Amino acid sequence: MREAEFPQIDKSIVADDGDAFTFCSTCAFSRACLSQGMDKASLRDLHMLVEHVGPLHAGDHVFRAGDPFEAIAAVRAGTVKTYTIDRDGREHVLGFHLPGEVIGLDAIDGDRYPCDAIALDTVTLCRFSFPRISMLAARLPGLQQTLFKLLSRDIGTASVLAGDWSADERMAAFLLGLSRRLAARGFSARHFQLTMGRADIANYLRLAPETVSRVLKRFQDEGLIRVDRREVELVAPDALLAVAGAMLRD
Amino acid sequence: MREAEFPQIDKSIVADDGDAFTFCSTCAFSRACLSQGMDKASLRDLHMLVEHVGPLHAGDHVFRAGDPFEAIAAVRAGTVKTYTIDRDGREHVLGFHLPGEVIGLDAIDGDRYPCDAIALDTVTLCRFSFPRISMLAARLPGLQQTLFKLLSRDIGTASVLAGDWSADERMAAFLLGLSRRLAARGFSARHFQLTMGRADIANYLRLAPETVSRVLKRFQDEGLIRVDRREVELVAPDALLAVAGAMLRD
DNA sequence: CGACCATTTGAGCAGGGTCAAATCAGGTGG
DNA sequence: CCACCTGATTTGACCCTGCTCAAATGGTCG
Known part of the structure; x- marks a missing residue:
């Protein structure tokens, strides 16, 4: 029922050398990278370092504040809420993250996640090791640009809310x-x-x-x-x- | 009087090949890059694409909302205010940027600056062409990391204010x-x-x-x-x- | 000295918060 | 199938923080 509403998640890609592989087209990277005209070989490189996570269920944590920062993640399905609990015990909701959106970007500065991320319903994710994706970004200008843009966009979003x-x-x-x-x-x-x-x-x-x-x-x-x-x-x-x-x- | 209060701005560096050059140590890049242990040759590459701007005077614009985005800038001296004017004519101050801080990062997503940047007093800047610094970042992991961190930090700052x-x-x-x-x-x-x-x-x-x-x-x-x-x-x-x-x- | 602008001060108001109680949907057990 | 329990949401009444409007103050510069 709910599933039926979901648009197609995966996309089949045939690399230039004839190898075919499946690429999840919901996550922001693929969309952005595709639209930036990234070539198929690069898409495959990107695909190689993706780790599919989930399904998580409502209430499961994707990561917790204080966890060592290792990876960013793109939501494939479901909704993720990010929030912090301050010293006074008050919760501050930072955002809701829908399919295609990326979480964990605010953790890059500092070696630990600054917030909790929790599934609000059934969630699946693509997890990208940050060291590895940075390394790849150095080789793929389109990917580097995509990362810069994702980060930049989040600054704008937060500013408006402020x-x-x-x-x-x-x-x-x-x-x-x-x-x-x-x-x-x-x-x-x-x-x-x-x-x-x-x-x-x-x-x-x-x-x-x-x-x-x-x-x-x-x-x-x-x-x-x-x-x-x-x-x-x-x-x-x-x-x-x-x-x-x-x-x-x- | 005011000048005297300023800590040392420039730093003399002797590259490995014996060439000496002067590097402004106020801007976030140099500080961050130095602390990331970037080698001297790389620092010189970075230095090569810096364009020193100013002095601007109180009321001068660094850039305006809608200007095509070409460069980010690090404040060397003075204070820069960033703000938007919304459709109703109301001003929204986004931030005050002190020596060492970087402005223009929120423009990366989108090809135009989303806000105005104006000098509040006498301001000097280091201007970095964004396409060129991205290109350099692909070669220098430390620089790429620095950029990611600067962007990430701004997300955190904006979230707190919100x-x-x-x-x-x-x-x-x-x-x-x-x-x-x-x-x-x-x-x-x-x-x-x-x-x-x-x-x-x-x-x-x-x-x-x-x-x-x-x-x-x-x-x-x-x-x-x-x-x-x-x-x-x-x-x-x-x-x-x-x-x-x-x-x-x- | 006087105009001008930024800042301060005062008085009154209101948007939205707080607290408490009512309502309602969904799950459970009989 | 229905009564009951639980937690989320709604509704009502009241209050407080911070805004608005207006006037006073004070520094700066011709």
Whole structure:
């Protein structure tokens, strides 16, 4: 049922020398590398150092804060939440990572992961040893560029979230952001499941869970969305975009 | 007067073949590269593609949002503010960049700078063509690693700022952050000048200027700091750290 | 001295947080 | 098949931090 919704994950590639191999086309690397015109031999080199992980189940950790940093990982299926627990015991949700997205990049600086990564549902991953992928990146300009871009993009994302936006702006941008990211992977942009609870959404958006609940309800009353439990339908995405305002359009 | 406060900027290096050249030791690259044990010949290669820029004066732009992205830059002297102006005309201060820090990293993803960078006082820079430094990074593992780390660190910094901290926590962390960064470059950790106005600080911390003013005053009344105009003295850094709490210690 | 700008100070307001209670979906056991 | 338990979500009432608006202060430079 859930599986059926997934777009094709793997892609068959025939290398120039005639050798065929299978490449997971969900992970950011393959997509980015393919789009950067990386040749097939290089794709195969990249493929060689991938370690497929999972399936993990809801609540399983991908890595924990303090673990020695060895690898970054691309989500193939499911949702991963990254978060920290500060000295006062408060949790800070850093992000939700959908299929195709890469986690662990913030660990490069420092030799340990600075946050926890936990599966919110059934998750599979591609794991890339960081020393090895750096080494490969030195040989493959396209890969190096891809890594630089992934890192750079995360800076931008974090900066936007750091802005002083209203609860409405945050919520609207969050929904549209999910929608766009899901659409980019072949899922429906209009109708999707929230894989995380209200408390996680609230924490991520720096709001109280009660506020998330109220804003969602108001959005529904205003005809912008329809929500039922964790199921969301964007009824008027354009109106939602207007609410998100500068947070998305900048 | 101001100049005298600056620690030594340039460092003389004698390459293995006996050639001597001067290397600016303020910029993050040289520091990081030196500490990564990069050999002298490589340092010279890096030095070859540096373009020294400036001095720029308060109000001069280093680059503007929308300019084609060509280069990243390390601040040698002065303070650079990065900010965006959103569709509603509101300014969002992204950061203040002190000597030794690198700007333009968030432009790598996308072919244009996503923000404006403006000098707050007299600024000099080292400019590195990005295509050329990437190419060099492919040859020099230490440089590639340095770039990855710089990018990764900025993700972490932005994530912390995105948290939901109180005005007191933000202000305390801001002051201590400046202090630490200045100290790392050889300036006094206890006594320094704010090169930015209250409005900029407020905007950066997502507070109102009035709140910044009030919090600073209260910190002074409580004996944590002494402020006069733009001059700050950290009277009780440890107490300030306690106020910053999890924002800095995590 | 006077204009100008940044900063401070004061008073009042409100967005969103907190606390507590009600509701509801899903899982369990009878 | 239904009562019951559990944890998530919603709803209501109230409060507080930090914002807004406005006016005062004070330093700087012609």
